[in-house]
Amino acid sequence: MALSDFGSAARNEAGIAAILPILKERFGDIFHASAAMRETHAHTTTYIPSQIPDGVLFARSTADVQEAVRICATHRVPLIPFGTGSSLEGHVNAPAGGISIDTSSMNRVLAVNAQDLDCTVEPGVTREALNTYLRDTGLFFPIDPGANASLGGMAATRASGTNAVRYGTMRENVIALEAVMADGEVVRTAQRARKSSAGYDLTRLLIGSEGTLGIITGLTLKLQGIPEAISGGVCPFPSVEAACDAVILTIQSGIPVARIELVNALQMRALKTYSKLDYPETPCLFLEFHGSPASVAEQAERFGEIAEEFGGGPFLWTVDAEERAKLWKARHDAYWASLTLRPGAKGLSTDVCVPISRLAECIRETEADIEQAGLIAPIVGHVGDGNFHTLVLIDTDDPSDILKAENFVARLNERALRMDGTCTGEHGIGQGKMKFLEAELGHGVAVMRAVKHALDPLNIMNPGKILLPRGV
Amino acid sequence: MALSDFGSAARNEAGIAAILPILKERFGDIFHASAAMRETHAHTTTYIPSQIPDGVLFARSTADVQEAVRICATHRVPLIPFGTGSSLEGHVNAPAGGISIDTSSMNRVLAVNAQDLDCTVEPGVTREALNTYLRDTGLFFPIDPGANASLGGMAATRASGTNAVRYGTMRENVIALEAVMADGEVVRTAQRARKSSAGYDLTRLLIGSEGTLGIITGLTLKLQGIPEAISGGVCPFPSVEAACDAVILTIQSGIPVARIELVNALQMRALKTYSKLDYPETPCLFLEFHGSPASVAEQAERFGEIAEEFGGGPFLWTVDAEERAKLWKARHDAYWASLTLRPGAKGLSTDVCVPISRLAECIRETEADIEQAGLIAPIVGHVGDGNFHTLVLIDTDDPSDILKAENFVARLNERALRMDGTCTGEHGIGQGKMKFLEAELGHGVAVMRAVKHALDPLNIMNPGKILLPRGV
Incomplete structure (x- = not known):
């Protein structure tokens, strides 16, 4: 259970009661109101508690969606779009109830x-x-x-x-x-x-x-x-700073790197055990280059030279697909390896993004913060964009553990904002980051509210996401 | 004078009269109400008639702009932002009067x-x-x-x-x-x-x-x-179709071309006289490649092979900056060369953009249309994006000439829409294309109106642009 209040707006009970039979009659078999189906449409992939919708429509077409929207609008009942349920900030929750619009049948x-x-x-x-x-x-x-x-x-x-x-x-x-x-x-x-x-x-x-x-x-x-050729590999560094400096010079040099992922020392330690491979326990960059055969070799060689300048290396790389998969295995295993660091814990994934000139500083401060807070939170990052994730491992049955994690996330987001970064590089605001959006964009949030009110005056489109209720 | 009605919304005379002394008192020397200064802030670079603002503020800072907006908002007077006045669709005109906010002093x-x-x-x-x-x-x-x-x-x-x-x-x-x-x-x-x-x-x-x-x-x-090396050159083709097919294959092949410009046969004829160079009178592509020395040579060679496949060539290219400037001279001279095709005429520049699979067809139909309409209108295009310009040369003193051009532009825009394209790839809607926006985006324009009304309820921010007055 989360300590934060993620909002549970007042339910329009009369409207909800009114539409359920209308939707059943109109849509028959593709409309579901069973508890089991409703529950699978509110699962969240993080620790934010589930808020279950009142019905699930498996829309088959734009016309189905249109009709559902019109029925819900008439009775002022929320609609919550649902894809695969893999979002991380409670986007598919139904804080005021309503109808989940599952689009998995619209798959052409x-x-x-x-x-x-x-x-x-x-x-x-x-x-x-x-x-x-x-x-x-x-x-x-x-x-x-x-x-x-x-x-x-x-x-x-x-x-x-x-x-x-x-x-x-x-x-x-x-x-x-x-x-x-x-x-x-x-x-x-x-x-x-x-x-x-x-x-x-x-x-x-x-x-x-x-x-x-x-x-x-x-x-x-x-x-x-599809690129003609792909080269890729892994390169250890003595420190996060050295790795980030190599990233900056790689991008400044105009090397069109396709992937450049940082895995920090704690994450590498977890991987060593999990993947039973002989990895160094220092920060590593995982890279991939796309292009012509000549170009992917040239890119890899130039990166190897840059890494060396900052004390990194050896850069192990290959153009062979199978070999590359082996070298990248650690990066792919990162999530599962992380969970072994604290068996039974659930992961809370953060996603701040800062200008890359501030990245090393941001990661270093965050690692120190994690240690000081007594948390277990390995780091992986899409460092070419200045974006990194900490996976905070929490015992969701322990309120003090949740509080500790929530306080850490707040400090992390504030740190990113202070460095001219954002609280979310790619996961979105959802329910989890509404209060940080206000801190990040100030009056911009008022502009967003005006747009939202103009386009959805009844507040039926996925309410309780992105924008805090006024006055909060 | 244009035959189309570009709109001249009702002026708020009382509000305008009220703010002029307020702005003068508040801003002193940086506020101008002289006829000369006002006239230079409504010039349009096309045939749309000038609509002159009532005053010009040379804002020095965000605070200046804020204060001007607040004064204008209080008295419901329009504000028209002004950069260098090079826009092409009447963006800086003041159809309901108001204050031009010249940002040229905000140049740090x-x-x-x-x-x-x-x-x-x-x-x-x-x-x-x-x-x-x-x-x-x-x-x-x-x-x-x-x-x-x-x-x-x-x-x-x-x-x-x-x-x-x-x-x-x-x-x-x-x-x-x-x-x-x-x-x-x-x-x-x-x-x-x-x-x-x-x-x-x-x-x-x-x-x-x-x-x-x-x-x-x-x-x-x-x-x-800045790219380490640049190669560039020019390549003639037997037809627009052949040139467009070469463009498509170049892009499909993943050659990261930096510039790929089409100049049609009429435009090449004009250039031959204007630039006194021995150009072929067939469609030509002008190209530029950015990258490492090895890569720009490889890109140019690969393009040359592609051109040959479609009957084009020889592709004359170089990595020498001076030589490259010579080869590109025709493209740079295109605008001035066009004007010599009809001395004394003014140019009306169109800018439709279509999916590149439809580009050859769109240009071919447009060339036929130009000929049938008895217009003079050479074509140049940013063909890698599917975007091309016709420069329609018109005698702005002859209403029948203007009408002919306007009818052509209407047909051209409709043609682009029919081919899943847009009436404007890069010039914007301004005053000139408002009616085509409705045809292009249908209900999307209602969404735009709702956003506009929410963010500018008094309609003081550059009114009479993008969105036709309701009911028109």
């Missing part, structure tokens, strides 16, 4: 335009399903947040991951969205052209809006050519 | 963070001034819309230009904005971190809002390392 790839390097998909298509579908085209969708999330959910949280340093985040990789707005109208935010100066950027307004402005029902996405 | 580079590849500037800094300032840092700001525009204006119109195919547009190159909103409050849209999932994307909401939601008073911009 509608078009692949190979010449234009784009595709159009329904929101329930997962990133792995899309890349499987694209297998024979020579194209792929690069954004990789770790989980096999739905593309609708990834857009809603402005997700990114390990290769954002090269390919950008969802912000840069969505060309257009289709969404059902709070009034039940369907909006297509842009045409399929690569760029446009046609009015306000509704695409970017919806990306990262976490379902609070509209429900995404379609996406047109940029695709990338 | 406030910070350059070389390690983070970013900088923070005031809005009146021009792109050339910024790049001159950066000269010794090894960094540059890539967006190049042709004119030496102000960075505030470039953000306001979501500008791009010749190298967007590699570096993106203003949408991808602004990290954060500071803006004064209609209520006089200052918003900072984001921290300096490279990525963030913290709430609605206010940065992208303001980029492309053309001063209708707030006045940009500061920008944090991404910078790029």
Whole structure:
């Protein structure tokens, strides 16, 4: 149980009672109100307590979503969009009850335009399903947040991951969205052209809006050519500072690194036991380079030289896919290895992001903070973007343990803000970070409120996320 | 004079009369109400008639802008932000009168963070001034819309230009904005971190809002390392189709081309006379590649092979800066050469953008349309993005000529929309394209209206741009 109050807005009991039979009658088998189904649509992947919706609709089409929105709007009942449930900040919770709109049945790839390097998909298509579908085209969708999330959910949280340093985040990789707005109208935010100066950027307004402005029902996405060659490997460093200095020089040198991940000493120690491999117990960078065979070799060699300048190395790298997978195994095992550091504990994942010139300082202060607080919290980071995660291992049955973790997270977020960073690089605000958003953007939050009120005057679109209730 | 009605909303005469002495008293020498000064702040670079503001404030600071907004808001008088006046769709006109906020005195580079590849500037800094300032840092700001525009204006119109195919547009190159909103409050849209999932994307909401939601008073911009080497050159093609096919394959092959510009046969004919050079009178592609010395040579060679596949060539290219300038001279002279095709005429520049798979078809139909309409309108294009310009040469004293041009532009924009493109790739909506925005985005325009009304309820921020008055 969490000590923080994540909000439980007043339920509109009369409205909820009114719509359940309407939805059942209208949608039949694709509408569920069983406790079991409702519970699986509020699970959160962190320690924020579940808040269960009153019903679950497995929408099959934009028209289904439209109709659900209109029914809910008439009775002022919340709608909570649901992709795969892998979000980390309570996005799919239903603090005021309402209907979970599960998009997993909207899982068709509608078009692949190979010449234009784009595709159009329904929101329930997962990133792995899309890349499987694209297998024979020579194209792929690069954004990789770790989980096999739905593309609708990834857009809603402005997700990114390990290769954002090269390919950008969802912000840069969505060309257009289709969404059902709070009034039940369907909006297509842009045409399929690569760029446009046609009015306000509704695409970017919806990306990262976490379902609070509209429900995404379609996406047109940029695709990338599968790189001809990939090189990758792992490189130890004497300190986090040395590793970060190498990252900065790598990026300044214009090496188009595809992935550059930091794993700190504590995480490496966990991995050593978990993966039964002979890793050094010092900070390591895991790297991947994409390009022509000549270019990926050149990039790896240049990085090796940079690492050496800062006392790092040896940089073990390869172009062989199998060998590369072995070298990267530690990075892939990081999450599971972390959990072995405190058996039975649950992980709370943070995701601050700072300018990379401040990254070493931010990680060093955070490591000291973790030690002083007596927490166990290994660190991995998408350091090319200045983004890193601590996985705080907590005993969710111990309120003092939760409090300790919550206080640490507050200090971490404040530290990032002080360094001109953000409290969330890629997970979103959800319920967990609402109070930090106010600290981060000041009057900007008032602007967000005005936009929210204009587009969702009844506050039925995923209420209780991003924006604290007024006056809190 | 234009035949189209670009709108001349009712002037609030009482409010305007009230604020002029207030602004003079408050701002003294930096506030101007002379006819001469007012006229230079309404000039438009196209045939849209000038609509002159009632006064011009040379703001020195965010505080000046805030105070002007508060005074204007109290008396319900419009504010029109002004950078260098190089916008193309009447953005700086004052259809309901009001005060031009000239930002040219806000021209300081406030910070350059070389390690983070970013900088923070005031809005009146021009792109050339910024790049001159950066000269010794090894960094540059890539967006190049042709004119030496102000960075505030470039953000306001979501500008791009010749190298967007590699570096993106203003949408991808602004990290954060500071803006004064209609209520006089200052918003900072984001921290300096490279990525963030913290709430609605206010940065992208303001980029492309053309001063209708707030006045940009500061920008944090991404910078790029100056490429170690540049290769470039020119390649003739037997047809626009062949050139476009080469563009598509170049991009599909993952060649990270920095510039890829199409010049059509009519434009080449004009250049032949104007530049006194022995150019072929067939469509040509002008290209530039950035990277390591080995890579720019490899890219140019690979492109040459692709060109040959489609009957193009010879591809004349070089890594020598002076030689490259010579090869690119035709592209740089294109605008002035065009004007010689019809001495005394004024140019109307269009900027549709379509998916590149439709580009050849769109240009071919447009060339036929131009011929059939009896217009003179050469074509140049940023074809890597699917974006091209026709420069329609019109006699602005001849209403039938203007009508002919306007009808052509309407057909061109409709053609682009039919091909899933946009009526504006980079110039913005302004006054000139308001009716096409409705055709392009349908209900999306209602969403924009709701956002506009929420953030500027008095409609004082650059009114009469982007959104047609309701009911039109």
